[in-house]
Amino acid sequence: MSVSHIPTRDAASARLVANRVLATLLCAGLLAAWLLPFATMSPNRLASGQTVGLSEALSAWQVFAFLALSAILAVAALRRPLPRELAHGVVLLASLGLLLITLYSLGDYAQRTLVEESPSARVSQGSAFWVMVFCCALAAIDAFQRAASGWLLRLGYMLIAGGSVAMLFASGHFDDLSIMREYANIRDNFADQFITHLVLVGSALGPALLIGVPLGLLAHRRVRLQGTLFSVLNFFQTIPSIALFALLVAPLSALGNAFPLLGEWGVKGIGAAPAIIALVMYALLPVVRNTYAGLKGVPPATVEAARGMGMTTRQVLWRVEIPLALPVMLSGLRIVTVQAIGLTVVAALIGAGGLGAFIFQGLGQYAIDLVLLGAIPTIVLAVIADFTLQMLVVLSKPAGTRR
Amino acid sequence: MIELQGLTKRYGETRVVDDISLTVEQGEFCVLIGPSGCGKSTTLKMINRLIAHSEGKILVGGEDITTLPPERLRRRIGYAIQSIGLFPHWRVADNIATVPKLLKWPSSRIAERVDELLALFQLDDEGLHDKYPHQLSGGQAQRVGVARALAADPDVLLMDEPFGAVDPLTRDTLQAELARVHRQTGKTIVFVTHDMDEALRLASRVALLNAGQLVQYDRPAELLVAPANDFVRDFIGRADLGLKLLSRRRVEEYCRPAQRTRNNAIASAPITWQVDANDRPMALLGGRLGESETARTVVNPEWTATPDMSMKEALSRMVWFRVTALPVLDGEGRLLGEVTMAGVMGHRP
Numbered sequence: 154m155s156v157s158h159i160p161t162r163d164a165a166s167a168r169l170v171a172n173r174v175l176a177t178l179l180c181a182g183l184l185a186a187w188l189l190p191f192a193t194m195s196p197n198r199l200a201s202g203q204t205v206g207l208s209e210a211l212s213a214w215q216v217f218a219f220l221a222l223s224a225i226l227a228v229a230a231l232r233r234p235l236p237r238e239l240a241h242g243v244v245l246l247a248s249l250g251l252l253l254i255t256l257y258s259l260g261d262y263a264q265r266t267l268v269e270e271s272p273s274a275r276v277s278q279g280s281a282f283w284v285m286v287f288c289c290a291l292a293a294i295d296a297f298q299r300a301a302s303g304w305l306l307r308l309g310y311m312l313i314a315g316g317s318v319a320m321l322f323a324s325g326h327f328d329d330l331s332i333m334r335e336y337a338n339i340r341d342n343f344a345d346q347f348i349t350h351l352v353l354v355g356s357a358l359g360p361a362l363l364i365g366v367p368l369g370l371l372a373h374r375r376v377r378l379q380g381t382l383f384s385v386l387n388f389f390q391t392i393p394s395i396a397l398f399a400l401l402v403a404p405l406s407a408l409g410n411a412f413p414l415l416g417e418w419g420v421k422g423i424g425a426a427p428a429i430i431a432l433v434m435y436a437l438l439p440v441v442r443n444t445y446a447g448l449k450g451v452p453p454a455t456v457e458a459a460r461g462m463g464m465t466t467r468q469v470l471w472r473v474e475i476p477l478a479l480p481v482m483l484s485g486l487r488i489v490t491v492q493a494i495g496l497t498v499v500a501a502l503i504g505a506g507g508l509g510a511f512i513f514q515g516l517g518q519y520a521i522d523l524v525l526l527g528a529i530p531t532i533v534l535a536v537i538a539d540f541t542l543q544m545l546v547v548l549s550k551p552a553g554t555r556r
Numbered sequence: 557m558i559e560l561q562g563l564t565k566r567y568g569e570t571r572v573v574d575d576i577s578l579t580v581e582q583g584e585f586c587v588l589i590g591p592s593g594c595g596k597s598t599t600l601k602m603i604n605r606l607i608a609h610s611e612g613k614i615l616v617g618g619e620d621i622t623t624l625p626p627e628r629l630r631r632r633i634g635y636a637i638q639s640i641g642l643f644p645h646w647r648v649a650d651n652i653a654t655v656p657k658l659l660k661w662p663s664s665r666i667a668e669r670v671d672e673l674l675a676l677f678q679l680d681d682e683g684l685h686d687k688y689p690h691q692l693s694g695g696q697a698q699r700v701g702v703a704r705a706l707a708a709d710p711d712v713l714l715m716d717e718p719f720g721a722v723d724p725l726t727r728d729t730l731q732a733e734l735a736r737v738h739r740q741t742g743k744t745i746v747f748v749t750h751d752m753d754e755a756l757r758l759a760s761r762v763a764l765l766n767a768g769q770l771v772q773y774d775r776p777a778e779l780l781v782a783p784a785n786d787f788v789r790d791f792i793g794r795a796d797l798g799l800k801l802l803s804r805r806r807v808e809e810y811c812r813p814a815q816r817t818r819n820n821a822i823a824s825a826p827i828t829w830q831v832d833a834n835d836r837p838m839a840l841l842g843g844r845l846g847e848s849e850t851a852r853t854v855v856n857p858e859w860t861a862t863p864d865m866s867m868k869e870a871l872s873r874m875v876w877f878r879v880t881a882l883p884v885l886d887g888e889g890r891l892l893g894e895v896t897m898a899g900v901m902g903h904r905p
Contacts, residue, residue, distance in 0.1 A: 458641030461606055461714075462654045462704075463631035476645050551645025 171232040174295045175244060179226050182288035186219075190279035192262055195331075197273045204279060210262040215254060222251045226292065241300035245293055249314055252289035255282065256321060263329035275331035277522065304547045311540060335522040339511070347530060350507035353425065353500060354493045357432030361489060365437050366482070369444020370470075379445075386438040394496050397434065398503045401427035428505035432496055436489040443485025447478030479549040487542035494535045498527070557582045557744045558603065558712060562612035565598055565768075573598050574768035575612070580761070582711075583742045587755040590765035591791070596748045599765070600714055603746065604633045616712060631655055634705035634713035634743075638721045641701060642689040648674075648700050649685045655708040673703040676737065695726040702734065706741070715747045719754070731757055752792055756780075756804055764788055777804055799868055807870050807895055808863035811884045814894040817841070827881045827896065829855075835890045837883040853879065860885050861895055870895050 170176050186207045195202025211219065225247045229240040263276040293314075297307060327333045336343060372379045392400070405427050409415055451474050459473045475482075501509030508527040515523030558580040565573040573595040580586040588596040601607040603614055605626040614621045621629055634655075642651050649670050656666045674680040677699040689697055698718060705713055719727045735758055738745060749755055755762050756776045763773045772784040780801045783789045792800055815828045816835075828841040830852075837860075840853045859877040861870045861884045870882055874897055881896040 454637060454641045455643060457606065458635070458637055459643070461604060461630060461635035461637070461641075463627045463629075463658055465627050468658070473643060 169232060170230055171237065172230045172240070172244075172295075172299070175226065175230040175292055178288040178292050178295075179223065179230065182285050183223060185281045185284035185288075189281035189284065191281045192259060192279045193277050194266060194270075195275050195277070196271070197275065202275070202277070205262070207281060211258050212261065212265075215258045215261070218254050219251070219258075222247050222254065226251070238300065241296045241302075244296040245310060248289045248292040248296070249310075249317075252286060252314070253317055253321075255285045255289070256318065257326070260321065260326040260330060263327070263331075267329045275334065276329065277331040304544055307540075308544060332522040332525055335520070336526055339523075339526070343511070343526065346506055346508055346510050349505075350494075350497055350509075350531075350534070353428055353432065353497045353505060353507055354490070356425075357429050357436055357493050357497075358486075358490060360429075361433045361436035361440050362486070364433070365440030366444050368437070369441045369482075370448065372441060372445045373448040382441065383438075386441055389434045390438045394431065394435070394499045395502065397431045398427055398500060401430055402503060405430075423504040425505050427503055428497070428500035432493050432500070435496060436493055439485045439488045439492070440482075443488075444478070444482050447481030447485075448474055450481060451477045476551055480546050483542060483546045483549050487539060487546065490538045490542060491535050494531060494538060498531055557584070557617060558586075558746065559615040560599070560603075560612065561615070563599065563602065563609055563614060564611035565595070565602060565607065566610040572768050573602070573609075576765075576768075576770045577612075578763055578770060578773050580744060580746060582744055585738055585745045585747065585758055585760045586763060587759035587761070588746065588748045588763050588765060589750060589752065589755045589791075590771075592750065593767075594765040595768040596750075596765050597716055600716055600746060600748050603712075604630045604635060604714055606630075627658075631658055631708060632710055632712075634708075634710040636701045636705035636713070636715045636718045638698075638701075638716075638718060642697055642704070644689050647686050647688055648679075648692070651689065651700055652704045652707050654704055655710075659708055661708075669707060669709075673706060676706075676740075677703050677733065679703070693726075694722045695730060698722055698726075698730055699733070702737070706737075706743070711744060713743050713745045715745065717748055717750070720749075727754075734758065752800070753803070756800060764791060766791075777801070780804065799871075802871055802900070803866050803868035805867040806863065807861045807865045807867060807884055810867055810870075810895045810899050811863065811893040812895075812899060814883065814891055816891065827894065829883055829891055829894070831891055834888075837885070837891045840879065840881065840883075855883060862886075863892065867895075867900065871897075871900055 190204030191207040191210045192205045193202040194205060207219075208216065225243060229235055229243045229247065235243060259278055259282055266276055267274060293310070297310075321327065328337070368382060372382050389397075402423060406423075409426075455473060455477070456469060459469045464472065497505070497507045498509035498512060501507050501513055508531050511527030512524050513527075515521065515525075515527065560576050560578050563573060563576045564571060572593075576595075576599060578586075588599055590596050598607055602609045603616070603621070605621060616629070616633065643654070646654075649667075652670050652673055653666045656669060661669075670685075671680065674685065679696065679699055684692065684696065684700075689700070692700065701718060702715070705715070719730050722730065731754060737743075738758075747758065759776050761773065762776050762779050764771045764779070766787055772779060772788050774782075779788065780792065780797060783792065789797065816831050817828050818831065826842050829837045830839040830841060831837050837855045839855055842851065856877070859873050859879055859882055861873070861882040863884060863886075874880065874882060880898070881894050883894055884892045886892050
């Protein structure tokens with residue numbers, strides 16, 4: 154009796170709740186808001202501070218907005234009364250609203266508090282803040298998946314969400330937060346390292362494509378080369394990144410010493426040269442593999458028809474093979490870009506600079522804000538790159554095969 | 557128009573095409589047929605140099621094909637394969653325009669030619685011009701494939717099992733259409749298939765290949781009545797050789813004058829047709845198996861014949877409706893003559 158009872162109850166709750174992911178996220182977010190600290194306040198940069206709960210940190214209207222948006226999300230998770238399609242739209246708007254309220258409240262709390270406290274006091278975000286931000290993002294991603302929405306809608310949503318957050322930052326709303334004060338201290342250096350990071354990623358991707366795409370083409374044309382090529386590239390991929398960076402130091406410094414001209418060009422044991430070489434080596438496998446897979450995916454009959462019509466080998470490549478292989482090739486580029494943005498952090502260890510510099514510096518000083526100043530922009534960069542290239546993959550699908 | 561002289565293709569020691577010589581005349585519809593692996597497709601692909609031949613010579617329009625760069629040669633020869641050969645990322649119009657674009661025709665001439673071909677294949681009224689291949693039905697995609705092959709108005713058309721992947725009903729339509737296009741354009745066509753019925757229906761000459769060798773090269777009727785050896789007989793289908801032959805014959809060849817009467821009383825011959833004032837047959841007197849010689853059978857439109865019907869179909873109708881004669885009708889339904897069971901038997905193949 155009791156055994157058969159369980160599925161019945163399950164079925165009943167399934168009838169009531171249509172979106173279990175959303176329900177779980179909402180529970181997690183509310184639980185965190187209730188139990189975990191929303192912010193911490195400390196007397197100075199390095200001292201540990203006291204925790205502040207959500208109810209303490211938020212003003213009356215913020216609490217009201219927070220509860221109202223949570224209630225809307227709860228209703229959207231239910232099977233009734235909202236029709237499914239409408240519910241997805243409601244989730245997208247409400248989770249964005251909740252995200253903005255969370256961000257705004259934190260900045261607002263910092264502003265209100267620090268008027269009363271000493272100038273050296275610091276307000277930082279607490280664990281509840283992170284959980285709430287995370288839950289809002291996941292709820293939106295899940296809603297997009299469920300709605301099977303088109304890329305244009307996603308792009309619009311991302312622009313609105315990113316734009317509103319950027320405007321909050323630009324207006325100086327967060328300037329009283331600990332992390333932003335840390336940022337104010339290193340503003341110029343931050344801009345330099347950010348650009349260094351982008352330059353490192355860019356100068357690794359360029360050669361990776363220039364070498365990788367022809368290699369992929371070669372692997373496709375010369376079947377016998379495939380085995381050797383892929384095992385060499387696979388081998389690179391298995392070397393841990395720190396080890397590879399370290400391994401390159403000795404030969405490159407030797408090279409730079411032996412040929413002073415090369416040294417003048419920047420070929421040295423530490424710095425950008427080993428970083429870029431290592432990044433290229435890691436990027437090669439995905440680029441070659443996806444180029445090869447993309448070309449292999451072109452139906453042989455299509456290629457034969459193209460040849461039979463009188464296209465030259467080059468025309469077959471540019472008019473038929475590459476257009477049809479492009480989506481797969483671009484998804485290789487997507488993997489490689491996201492990977493390179495992450496690996497470049499490690500390159501800071503061998504003096505290449507980039508956002509990783511802040512992370513390692515912060516770790517050395519136990520300054521968590523400095524670590525976050527390196528980590529958060531890295532994550533944002535990776536997300537933006539991933540999203541942009543995902544759009545490109547969709548757009549590059551030949552119109553005839555795009556769905 | 558196309559001459560194969562001692563054509564051979566070797567892969568290592570194996571000869572997949574072994575010393576084939578044949579000539580396809582201008583305007584001929586030559587079907588290469590044979591069991592799987594007989595070398596028919598290889599032979600076809602050697603004509604446009606998709607596969608290089610090992611020995612022998614191929615002349616197209618009197619010119620040795622090796623004297624031209626392969627791309628130039630291929631742009632002069634139409635090439636059609638199964639519909640998966642369409643470029644999925646190009647619209648129908650762009651697919652058809654492939655070769656004219658390679659030949660750098662002015663765009664106005666290309667547009668004109670595309671419209672002309674869409675009309676020729678009756679694809680013009682369906683708004684297909686801007687569709688992508690995956691939006692087409694199997695039959696439409698196949699017709700686009702043939703239209704694409706004809707785009708630059710080549711004298712020679714090579715077709716490699718183009719109707720292999722479509723359903724029987726569509727294939728029937730496509731075959732009829734191809735026969736019509738062949739009559740209208742007078743192209744020289746080399747066509748590969750493994751379907752004997754398709755070969756007999758379309759070909760003006762059939763080249764039967766086995767194990768890389770040419771077994772017989774003849775008109776379809778000759779192939780049927782004078783098969784060169786047992787292999788030919790087996791491949792055609794020994795069991796229904798007679799029916800295959802009849803499928804090549806048309807009712808008008810067997811049609812003979814009919815005996816008519818205006819009233820239903822007297823039958824002046826074993827088979828007599830009772831006609832109305834407009835010479836339309838109303839009933840058959842006699843001529844029904846298992847009935848008396850004077851039995852009257854009302855003519856049913858399903859067991860009549862037309863002059864261009866195949867004799868195989870006429871015979872099939874006689875068997876199905878258990879009559880020994882069919883009235884042959886003209887377009888207005890008037891009695892032209894009759895075909896009889898005895899006539900089928902008495903006619904020398």
